[in-house]
């Protein structure tokens with residue numbers, strides 16, 4: 529289970545890295561990066577599965593901090609919603625949209641790392 533959980537953490541980080549790195553590249557344009565939707569969905573699903581495993585206290589996993597998870601989930605849903613909307617209606621994407629996706633993803637990195 530340690531290996532499975534470890535791989536989920538890796539996929540989670542790679543998913544958000546795709547969104548974060550991609551938005552840094554397209555920051556000065558009105559385009560969301562290609563692959564951002566796949567990255568966000570991969571990371572969202574792996575995050576939810578990890579929370580499920582931890583809540584079930586599979587192996588020696590400890591239960592998650594639900595307040596922290598609630599904040600992360602809310603922010604991640606906004607990020608994923610923006611990326612999804614942008615992939616459906618690319619002509620509506622502005623530099624502000626790209627900045628918002630980048631900024632909110634960064635906020636969640638800060639929450640993930642600093643909220644202990």
Ligand code: HEM
Nearest residue numbers: 537544572575576578579600601604607633636637640641
């Ligand atoms: C923009 C959205 C998100 C970003 C940027 C993000 C980023 C991160 C980062 C950097 C870590 C590693 C740091 C740490 O272990 O504390 C992490 C871990 C984790 N994330 Fe996220 N996350 C996001 C959304 C979510 C969501 C929506 C969930 C679940 C509903 C989630 C669940 C988790 C869990 C359970 C871990 C802990 C892994 C562990 O150390 O056992 N994350 N996330």
